[in-house]
Amino acid sequence: MDNVTDISSARPDVTDLQMIEGTRTFLEVIAGKWSVDVLYLLANGTRRYSEVFYEVGEISKKTLTQTLRALERDGVISRQVYPEVPVKVEYSLTPLGWSITGLLMAIYEWTAEHGAEVEAARTLHEEAAERPPLAAAA
Amino acid sequence: MDNVTDISSARPDVTDLQMIEGTRTFLEVIAGKWSVDVLYLLANGTRRYSEVFYEVGEISKKTLTQTLRALERDGVISRQVYPEVPVKVEYSLTPLGWSITGLLMAIYEWTAEHGAEVEAARTLHEEAAERPPLAAAA
DNA sequence: CGGTATCCAGCCCGATACTG
DNA sequence: CAGTATCGGGCTGGATACCG
Numbered sequence: 454m455d456n457v458t459d460i461s462s463a464r465p466d467v468t469d470l471q472m473i474e475g476t477r478t479f480l481e482v483i484a485g486k487w488s489v490d491v492l493y494l495l496a497n498g499t500r501r502y503s504e505v506f507y508e509v510g511e512i513s514k515k516t517l518t519q520t521l522r523a524l525e526r527d528g529v530i531s532r533q534v535y536p537e538v539p540v541k542v543e544y545s546l547t548p549l550g551w552s553i554t555g556l557l558m559a560i561y562e563w564t565a566e567h568g569a570e571v572e573a574a575r576t577l578h579e580e581a582a583e584r585p586p587l588a589a590a591a
Numbered sequence: 592m593d594n595v596t597d598i599s600s601a602r603p604d605v606t607d608l609q610m611i612e613g614t615r616t617f618l619e620v621i622a623g624k625w626s627v628d629v630l631y632l633l634a635n636g637t638r639r640y641s642e643v644f645y646e647v648g649e650i651s652k653k654t655l656t657q658t659l660r661a662l663e664r665d666g667v668i669s670r671q672v673y674p675e676v677p678v679k680v681e682y683s684l685t686p687l688g689w690s691i692t693g694l695l696m697a698i699y700e701w702t703a704e705h706g707a708e709v710e711a712a713r714t715l716h717e718e719a720a721e722r723p724p725l726a727a728a729a
Numbered sequence: 730c731g732g733t734a735t736c737c738a739g740c741c742c743g744a745t746a747c748t749g
Numbered sequence: 750c751a752g753t754a755t756c757g758g759g760c761t762g763g764a765t766a767c768c769g
Contacts, residue, residue, distance in 0.1 A: 467699070469631045474700035476695055478709060484622065485687045486742070489614050493607045502751055513743050529710025532765065537751040540749090550709050556615055557700050561670075564613035565693050570687050571616060574666025624762070651763050656732065677730040678769090705736055 482527045482553070487512050489522045489557065492546070495530060496554050499545040529553055621663045622693070625650050625658045627695065630684070633668060634692050637683040667691055 483489055490509050494500060498509070506517055521544060524530040529550035535541040546554070564571075604720060621627055628647050634637060638646070644655055662668040667688035673679040684692070702709075 468701075468738085469635065470697070472618070472699045473631055475699045475706055478702050478706050479698050480618075480621070480627070482709060484617070489618070493611055497607065506751090513745095514752070515744090515754090516742055526713055526716045527709050528715075529709075534751095537750095540752090542751060547612055549705055549712070552701070552705055554641055556698060557610070559697050560617045560694060561610045561613045565605075565615045567687055567690055568613055568616050571620060571665050571667075574687070575664055578664045590745095644731090651765095653734090653764090655764080672731095675730095678732090680731060707740070727769055 463516055466476065467575060475481045479556070481522070482529060483557075485520050485523055487516065488558060489543075491517075491524060492529070492553065492557065495544060497549070499543050502542045502544070526552075617694070620666070621668060621695075623658050623661055625654065626662060629658055629662060629682075630667070630688065630691065630695065631657075633682060633688070634662045637681050640682070641679045643682060662688075 483492065484537075487509060490512075491505060494505060494508055500523075502517075505521070506512065506514060507516065512520075516542070521532070522532065525532050529547060530544050531547050533543045533545070612660075621630065625647060628650075629643060632643060632646055640655075640659075643659070644650065644652065648656065658670065659670070663670050663682075667680050667685055670687050671681045672680070673684070
């Protein structure tokens with residue numbers, strides 16, 4: 454067996470299925486359209502609801518609330534309510550949330566290194582789609 | 592400034608926005624519902640269309656084709672057609688695709704370490720939702 | 730064998746308006 | 750201030766049938 458193109462050789466104790474499920478768990482956490490934005494924002498420090506709303510950009514309040522609730526539900530951010538008048542609500546990363554930022558960095562490192570290849574591949578396929586499938590040239 | 596909760600201190604040369612965009616590029620590649628499954632499968636070796644179809648599970652042919660085309664378009668898998676009768680089509684990882692598997696491993700490592708915390712948080716929030724908001728107890 | 734074509738359901742997200 | 754309520758649109762993914 455001279456073929457080393459087998460991912461399982463790196464972790465013979467884990468099945469593909471377990472890896473897929475694990476990866477899926479992670480993706481569920483950050484799959485929301487704005488989850489990553491919120492995570493990066495809170496990684497720069499605690500923010501109030503209105504601060505997140507303003508700093509993220511053109512997110513709607515409904516979607517922002519959904520995003521925050523989902524992240525809170527997954528335990529990566531925490532929500533602190535100050536019962537003043539008017540109320541103040543602060544969001545911040547939990548330790549679990551901080552552990553995710555490391556992964557986000559790793560993902561960024563990958564795109565820093567390979568992102569251009571992805572863009573290039575996409576452009577190539579676009580051009581190929583525009584070219585008539587080789588016939589009218591004769 | 593004794594506050595070290597600043598993610599940018601790790602990479603002062605990169606803005607949050609660039610990181611968010613980079614992360615988004617990666618997520619676009621693997622965000623498809625079945626992308627990770629296909630990637631892991633092909634990481635175990637080249638597969639024919641029907642093999643992928645069977646081994647992935649309950650994916651529809653349309654969705655499988657969509658997934659494969661998207662991954663091909665992003666340059667992470669390659670499609671090789673053998674013009675026999677009937678035709679044979681083989682899919683395999685490109686070098687770019689192989690570079691992604693490293694990241695998938697990193698993601699798996701994270702869930703192996705923290706996945707249980709996510710599940711626990713979710714369960715806790717479920718229970719909290721079932722509890723009446725503290726009023727009828729008196 | 731390896732796909733398309735067509736139709737359709739579900740969900741995520743947004744815009745707007747209203748509230749404790 | 751920090752949300753909720755309601756309505757609606759777009760895109761993803763599935764079921765089924767057909768094709769080179």
